[in-house]
Amino acid sequence: MTKSSEQPVSLLKEIQPLIQNIQDFAGEKTSSINILRTLGYGLFLLALFDWVALFIPSKFIDPAWEFQTMGALVERVPVPLIALALIFFGESHFRGKLELRLLKFISWLTLILATVFILLIPVGTINAIRLSENSQTQLVKASQQRTAQAENVEKRLSQATPEQISNLLKNQGRSLDGRKPEEVKKQLLSQVSNAKNQIKTQAKAVQSTQELNLLKRAVKWNLGALLSAALFISFWMQTSWVRKIKLSRR
Numbered sequence: 001m002t003k004s005s006e007q008p009v010s011l012l013k014e015i016q017p018l019i020q021n022i023q024d025f026a027g028e029k030t031s032s033i034n035i036l037r038t039l040g041y042g043l044f045l046l047a048l049f050d051w052v053a054l055f056i057p058s059k060f061i062d063p064a065w066e067f068q069t070m071g072a073l074v075e076r077v078p079v080p081l082i083a084l085a086l087i088f089f090g091e092s093h094f095r096g097k098l099e100l101r102l103l104k105f106i107s108w109l110t111l112i113l114a115t116v117f118i119l120l121i122p123v124g125t126i127n128a129i130r131l132s133e134n135s136q137t138q139l140v141k142a143s144q145q146r147t148a149q150a151e152n153v154e155k156r157l158s159q160a161t162p163e164q165i166s167n168l169l170k171n172q173g174r175s176l177d178g179r180k181p182e183e184v185k186k187q188l189l190s191q192v193s194n195a196k197n198q199i200k201t202q203a204k205a206v207q208s209t210q211e212l213n214l215l216k217r218a219v220k221w222n223l224g225a226l227l228s229a230a231l232f233i234s235f236w237m238q239t240s241w242v243r244k245i246k247l248s249r250r
Helices: 003-054 063-075 078-087 097-158 162-171 181-238
Strands: none
Touching: 003 063, 003 078, 063 097, 063 181, 078 097, 078 181, 097 181
């Protein structure tokens, strides 16, 4: 055998291990990609199951339910976003026609989800306003009822006789302790007046706290819905490659 014929043979022997290493690496890479994609599909299905469960039972007329459901949807967004990143990992490599068709559907689904989260923003804002008005109405009603009760007690005390004041203290296990009934009466009226002021102060404090908490949740969830919509739109734009693939019907 001549030297010229021996060179290709020796070169082939040197290249074969390299080719085998490349093939092994490609096989390992395919397996890893499949694992990531399978995990992505699983997480995406779990997220969809979780979202569907939020609407059972549905109370679309109730602003509190709508507001809480919006928040729950936004809070659960990270899982489907991570799932989508895993599903589309590796683009069209190592995929069959059936999976590519599924990817086209998921790509369009990201645009639908983006639209849903954009629509959640005005819905969440309107429901936050409605909840604030309802809460304020309930607080005012409760405050008025308690104030009316205090005023009724105040009226009865102002009309009470010294004997009635003494009997009132006896019923409470107390006594005049040498004080005049009129003095005790003034003290009781002063306590009732302070209680009326406390009712108003407490109502304002509760209303302020509730409005602050409602505002914090509304801002958090509205911003979350906006960011979620932007991320879903980004997925839709970045996956244009799958929508451009033309697949045969066979």
